[in-house]
Amino acid sequence: MTPKISFRDVVKTYELKDTTFTALDHVSLDVADREFLTVVGPSGCGKSTLLSMAAGLLEPSAGQVLVDDAPVTGPGPDRGVIFQQYALFPWLTVRHNVEFGLRIASTPAPERRERAERAIELVGLGDFADALPKTLSGGMKQRCAIARAYAVNPQVMLMDEPFGALDALTRVQLQDQLLTTWSQEQRTVMFITHDVDEAVCLASRRVVVMAARPGRVHAVIDVDLPYPRTEDVRLSPEFTRIRNEVWHAVYHQNLTTTAA
Amino acid sequence: MTVITAPEKKSAQPPGRRGGRSAARSLVLGLVALVFGLVVWALASRGVEHLPGPAGVATEAGRMISDGMLFDDALASLRRVFTGFALGVVLAVPVGFLMGWYPVARGLIEPYIQFFRTIPPLALIPLAIVLMGIGETPKIFVIFLAAFMSCVVAAFQGVVDVDRTLINAARVLGASDRTIFLKVVIPASTPFILVGMRIGLGSCWATVVAAELIGAQEGLGYRMQNASTYYLMSQIFVALIAIGVLGLVMDRLLLRAERRLTNWQERR
Ligand SMILES: Nc1ncnc2c1ncn2[C@@H]1O[C@H](COP(=O)(O)OP(=O)(O)OP(=O)(O)O)[C@@H](O)[C@H]1O
Ligand SMILES: [Mg+2]
Numbered sequence: 001m002t003p004k005i006s007f008r009d010v011v012k013t014y015e016l017k018d019t020t021f022t023a024l025d026h027v028s029l030d031v032a033d034r035e036f037l038t039v040v041g042p043s044g045c046g047k048s049t050l051l052s053m054a055a056g057l058l059e060p061s062a063g064q065v066l067v068d069d070a071p072v073t074g075p076g077p078d079r080g081v082i083f084q085q086y087a088l089f090p091w092l093t094v095r096h097n098v099e100f101g102l103r104i105a106s107t108p109a110p111e112r113r114e115r116a117e118r119a120i121e122l123v124g125l126g127d128f129a130d131a132l133p134k135t136l137s138g139g140m141k142q143r144c145a146i147a148r149a150y151a152v153n154p155q156v157m158l159m160d161e162p163f164g165a166l167d168a169l170t171r172v173q174l175q176d177q178l179l180t181t182w183s184q185e186q187r188t189v190m191f192i193t194h195d196v197d198e199a200v201c202l203a204s205r206r207v208v209v210m211a212a213r214p215g216r217v218h219a220v221i222d223v224d225l226p227y228p229r230t231e232d233v234r235l236s237p238e239f240t241r242i243r244n245e246v247w248h249a250v251y252h253q254n255l256t257t258t259a260a
Numbered sequence: 261m262t263v264i265t266a267p268e269k270k271s272a273q274p275p276g277r278r279g280g281r282s283a284a285r286s287l288v289l290g291l292v293a294l295v296f297g298l299v300v301w302a303l304a305s306r307g308v309e310h311l312p313g314p315a316g317v318a319t320e321a322g323r324m325i326s327d328g329m330l331f332d333d334a335l336a337s338l339r340r341v342f343t344g345f346a347l348g349v350v351l352a353v354p355v356g357f358l359m360g361w362y363p364v365a366r367g368l369i370e371p372y373i374q375f376f377r378t379i380p381p382l383a384l385i386p387l388a389i390v391l392m393g394i395g396e397t398p399k400i401f402v403i404f405l406a407a408f409m410s411c412v413v414a415a416f417q418g419v420v421d422v423d424r425t426l427i428n429a430a431r432v433l434g435a436s437d438r439t440i441f442l443k444v445v446i447p448a449s450t451p452f453i454l455v456g457m458r459i460g461l462g463s464c465w466a467t468v469v470a471a472e473l474i475g476a477q478e479g480l481g482y483r484m485q486n487a488s489t490y491y492l493m494s495q496i497f498v499a500l501i502a503i504g505v506l507g508l509v510m511d512r513l514l515l516r517a518e519r520r521l522t523n524w525q526e527r528r
Contacts, residue, residue: 055432057431075428075431075434081428083425083429087423087429089426090525090526091450101434104439132523134524149433152433
């Protein structure tokens with residue numbers, strides 16, 4: 001089966017004043033269809049850069065980024081993106097934010113309203129459909145952003161530390177909600193995080209650990225945990241074992257990089 | 261930066277109106293200040309030669325209102341301000357957008373804006389009179405310039421400052437450049453433009469009064485010039501107060517419009 005997203009020998013460099021900075025150094029990675037892949041790594045290792053290339057917001061300096069075997073040429077509604085900074089349009093209500101993509105796609109009004117309504121209900125913002133973003137909490141803002149992405153029904157969800165700014169409790173709630181939706185709809189998800197627990201808990205099969213300077217894939221760790229990912233699973237010895245393995249790969253890579 | 265607000269903080273107060281008690285309080289304080297000022301003025305007018313007191317000025321104001329002079333003057337000044345201001349805004353917004361959106365346009369236009377911004381519009385009056393005669397045209401022209409300069413910079417800054425993430429959010433939802441401009445850039449820069457308009461209106465008002473000091477037949481600025489020639493101190497005061505009150509009213513109206521239109525902004 002062909003992968004949904006495929007990074008092939010991807011290099012990304014930034015031209016600085018007098019040097020060339022390598023943000024990503026020959027990254028190769030496949031995300032399978034319907035996989036929930038999580039990517040974890042230290043700050044500045046190029047996670048956002050990688051995701052932006054799949055989203056079509058950045059072009060690789062060398063190598064290829066393929067979605068459904070076709071090179072990515074730009075952003076498109078087939079790939080929904082969730083940004084860490086929520087990125088809601090502050091002048092639009094929750095409902096109009098969610099309808100934004102549908103209006104662009106010229107979805108007829110009755111269908112547009114219905115789909116927006118469904119997406120808003122799905123993330124539990126039904127009571128706030130007519131509220132402006134400034135009146136929402138961080139968690140609610142991010143749920144609105146998720147609804148906005150769901151509304152256009154993308155095949156792929158690209159999520160860049162979506163829960164990074166939230167408190168632990170809200171984060172776990174949104175993780176559960178996200179997993180429930182994923183197991184119902186089975187979209188392909190590429191989920192970036194700096195939280196090891198989150199990476200292990202959400203990954204369907206694999207956690208990708210990246211290394212910094214230059215950014216590259218450091219390790220791919222298999223996750224074989226049962227669904228649903230209940231509290232029991234989160235507290236199981238198997239979870240702890242995988243978590244420790246990922247933790248080790250993330251936090252003890254500095255030794256190898258400085259030695260090299 | 262995004263500010264995380266607690267859900268309880270859900271617009272407890274309707275926009276544009278503070279709580280009833282603090283509104284009443286600031287009204288009382290304002291009245292106290294007014295009365296105090298009038299008393300000081302009345303006392304001062306007894307001590308200082310040629311300085312008319314509040315009572316004399318009020319009588320003069322009554323006379324100027326009843327014979328329609330004040331109204332005509334105010335109308336003449338307001339007409340000039342609104343014509344110049346409207347023209348300035350209407351031209352400044354597209355030019356500012358053009359500069360913000362196309363780097364080439366920015367490169368071509370910005371040097372001129374930066375240069376002419378340092379010249380006070382009033383300084384162009386002598387030149388404008390030579391080129392355009394002493395009619396309405398030179399006055400409206402300098403007012404137009406005053407409005408244009410503050411709005412063009414604001415519109416330009418508004419476009420440049422649009423959050424990249426919002427543009428990207430629109431792009432990944434499939435928005436074309438046109439849609440991004442209409443649905444993201446324009447609303448995101450409205451607060452900037454409105455602030456520019458407020459500053460612009462203030463400088464238009466200052467400019468009109470000064471422009472009327474030179475060669476006009478009516479208007480509040482002309483009235484003061486004329487009154488000073490004939491030593492009519494009370495009339496100068498009436499005109500001055502009218503200028504202040506009208507300027508304040510216009511600013512407040514625009515502030516309210518601004519609050520209304522940018523109610524979606526997070527305020528700290
Ligand atoms: N426009 C740019 N110009 C120069 N360098 C850049 C630019 N964008 C990113 N970088 C560099 O590329 C590297 C990777 O950035 P990226 O944002 O992908 O990191 P990240 O893994 O997402 O980090 P974080 O976890 O902090 O979000 C960083 O070291 C950053 O300094
Ligand atoms: Mg990042």
